[in-house]
Structures are given as C-alpha cells and as structure tokens.
Amino acid sequence: MLKWISLTFVLLTLGWGQAWAAGNDMPDGKKLYETNCAACHGMDGRVSAAGRQLKPYPARNLRALSEVVSRDELRRIITYGVQGTSMDPKKYALDDLQIDAVIDYIKSFDYSPDLARGKQRYHEVCATCHGVDGRAKTGLGAKNLVYTKLDLAGIVHTMRYGRPGTMMTSKRHQLTNPEISDIAHYVYELRYDASPVRGSKLYERLCFSCHATPAAIRLTGNAASRRSLNSLSDQLLYLRIKHGRHLDRAGNAVARLSDDQLQDIIAYIRQETR
Ligand code: HEC
Ligand code: HEC
Ligand code: HEC
Numbered sequence: 001m002l003k004w005i006s007l008t009f010v011l012l013t014l015g016w017g018q019a020w021a022a023g024n025d026m027p028d029g030k031k032l033y034e035t036n037c038a039a040c041h042g043m044d045g046r047v048s049a050a051g052r053q054l055k056p057y058p059a060r061n062l063r064a065l066s067e068v069v070s071r072d073e074l075r076r077i078i079t080y081g082v083q084g085t086s087m088d089p090k091k092y093a094l095d096d097l098q099i100d101a102v103i104d105y106i107k108s109f110d111y112s113p114d115l116a117r118g119k120q121r122y123h124e125v126c127a128t129c130h131g132v133d134g135r136a137k138t139g140l141g142a143k144n145l146v147y148t149k150l151d152l153a154g155i156v157h158t159m160r161y162g163r164p165g166t167m168m169t170s171k172r173h174q175l176t177n178p179e180i181s182d183i184a185h186y187v188y189e190l191r192y193d194a195s196p197v198r199g200s201k202l203y204e205r206l207c208f209s210c211h212a213t214p215a216a217i218r219l220t221g222n223a224a225s226r227r228s229l230n231s232l233s234d235q236l237l238y239l240r241i242k243h244g245r246h247l248d249r250a251g252n253a254v255a256r257l258s259d260d261q262l263q264d265i266i267a268y269i270r271q272e273t274r
Pocket of ligand 3: 203206207208209210211217218219220221240241244245246249250251254265
C-alpha cells in the first residue's frame, strides 16, 4: 500500500515538474533551429548540401551573418521571409518568443573574417568604383570609404541593399555572406581616424592668423544662399577649404594640405562649432 502511495507521489511530482518546466522555460532556440532551419541553412549555419541546390537562390550562411546584421533585421526576415525564394515566412510555424529564441541561437554563431580574402574580393568587386585605396577618386560618384562615417553594420547594410537610384546596387546575390563579412571588415580597416588634436595644431599654424577661431570663419555666398558651417557636409566643407575662392587669399600652404590633414582640421572645426 505504502509502495503504491509513494509511486503515485513520484509520478505526480514528475508530471507536475514537467508541466512547470514547459510552462515557464524559454523556448529552446537550438532545438527550434535544428528542426525548422537546419535542413537548408545547415546544423552549423554554414548551409546544407540541399540548401546549396535551392533555386533561384541558395540558402545563405547564417554564421557569417550573425555578427554583422541586427536582431531587428533577422526578426523581419524570419517573420516575413524573402519573397520569391525558398525562405518562407516563419510566422505561421513559430510564435514571437520562439523566433526570438532562434535569433539568440543564431547570434551565438561566430565567424572569423578573413581580411586577406576581403581585400582580394574588394579589388575584384568594388575597386572599379571605390578605387584601389578606397578613396573613390574614380570619377564615378562613389563614396570615399576611408572617410565614411558608417560603422561595420552600416557598411554591411549598404552592401546588402545598395542605394536605390545610384550605381551602388545590392551585392546580396553577387556575394556570399562570408565574402560580405570579409569585405566589410577589410573596408572598416581602411578607415582613417581623424584627430581633432592634430587638427588643432594644423589650425594654429595655418589658419589662426586669419580666422582666430573656427567659429569666426565666415562662409562666402550672397545672403540668400548663405549657409552655416554646421549645415555643410564634411565633403562640402572639404571642397570649400581645398578648392574654394578662399584659396586665392589663404595661399599655397592650404592648397598643399593632404586629404588626411584636412580631415583632421575638419574634425577640429566640428568639435569647436558643434
Ligand atoms: C526550405 C529552405 C529554408 C528553410 C527551412 C529556412 N530557410 Fe532561411 N533562407 C533560405 C533561402 C533560400 C534564403 C536566401 C534568400 C535570399 O536569397 O534572399 C534564406 C535566407 C535566410 C536569411 C537571410 C540571409 C541573408 O543573407 O540575407 C535568414 C536570416 C534566414 N534565412 C533564417 C532562417 C531561419 C531562422 C530559419 C528557421 C526558422 C530558416 N531560415 C529556414 C531557405 C530556407
Ligand atoms: C558600379 C559602381 C560601384 C561598385 C562596383 C560598388 N559601389 Fe559602393 N557605392 C557606389 C556609389 C555611386 C555610392 C554612393 C551612393 C550614394 O550616393 O549614396 C556607393 C556607396 C557605398 C557605400 C556607402 C558609403 C557612405 O559613406 O555612405 C559603401 C559602404 C559602399 N558603397 C561599399 C561598397 C562595397 C564594399 C563594394 C564592393 C562589394 C561596392 N561598394 C561596390 C558605387 C559602387
Ligand atoms: C591669409 C588669410 C587666410 C588663411 C591663412 C586662411 N584663410 Fe580661410 N578665408 C580667408 C578669407 C579672406 C576668407 C573669405 C573668403 C572670401 O570672402 O572669398 C576665408 C574663407 C574660409 C572659408 C569659407 C570658404 C567658403 O567658400 O565659404 C573656410 C571654410 C575657411 N576659410 C577655412 C580656412 C582654414 C581651415 C584655414 C587653414 C587651413 C584657412 N581658412 C586659412 C582667409 C584665410
């Protein structure tokens, strides 16, 4: 009799324990990934053999994507899918909490970018417009990547979606995700870190005699078109210092400044007039 009672007790507690666990624990992202995504994206996120065969576009490597794409973008893609591909909307299969758990799991994937390969692919795919050195002196209206204000995620976003209406088209189907990550890390490394401290020294030496402070600089132009320093983009400010009418008066020393030195001076001007 006692045996029966304790057995029932054990069974009851086991049952309760399970119900409690199922009701309160977060969904298991790894398990959800393996049952809902791995068939195409691969157990490790590096795309399965079947995923590679999909038409019109193969499944994509989620391992190389995880660091460089935001949770919000992942949530949008997983929830709504990608029209015209085998990536169906998952909102009918998974609820919001489950999708979040899958994203947690994808975010745990790591990838080490290969900068040498990034450099090689950059030269093959981007240099015609952005220049071998990333400074975009190609006459094609591409942006200078050495002076871009974009962070890594911004660079990746621009590569993935392009800039509609410009020559910067989406590279998502031209490049794999490992290539996008490699190139983006390479481009990010090209960046010039402008220094207001170096800028202030140059300013003192070359500009101070005529413009006591950056705030004292008056832009040229008639009243109707007059703008303030703050309303000019870095690129326009650069052009006004380097090629403007002011150059006739300021002379050779200013004309001979390198682009990097001008970025330092601009960083200093921004700091003083913000
Ligand atoms: C039937 C195959 C299949 C399954 C299952 C599948 N996907 Fe996809 N997925 C694809 C394909 C194909 C693409 C590429 C779409 C494209 O080219 O834009 C893709 C794209 C994606 C992307 C965007 C990748 C990029 O580089 O833009 C994400 C994120 C993604 N899938 C996540 C998931 C998650 C999470 C699951 C499981 C919940 C899942 N997928 C299940 C086939 C699949
Ligand atoms: C056919 C010419 C062309 C090619 C090839 C090209 N780009 Fe661009 N890219 C442009 C143009 C033009 C813009 C400026 C778009 C605009 O006006 O916003 C641009 C803008 C960008 C920007 C935004 C910079 C900023 O500060 O706003 C990034 C990042 C970028 N490209 C990266 C790349 C990478 C990486 C590649 C190679 C995978 C590449 N581009 C290939 C023409 C090109
Ligand atoms: C020898 C005097 C002199 C020196 C040195 C000088 N400037 Fe000027 N700058 C001027 C004058 C004068 C103007 C007004 C231009 C005009 O009215 O045509 C001007 C205008 C400018 C403008 C506005 C240009 C425009 O197109 O609106 C900027 C920006 C500027 N200077 C920045 C600098 C910086 C930065 C330096 C140092 C690297 C410098 N200047 C050095 C005399 C000088």
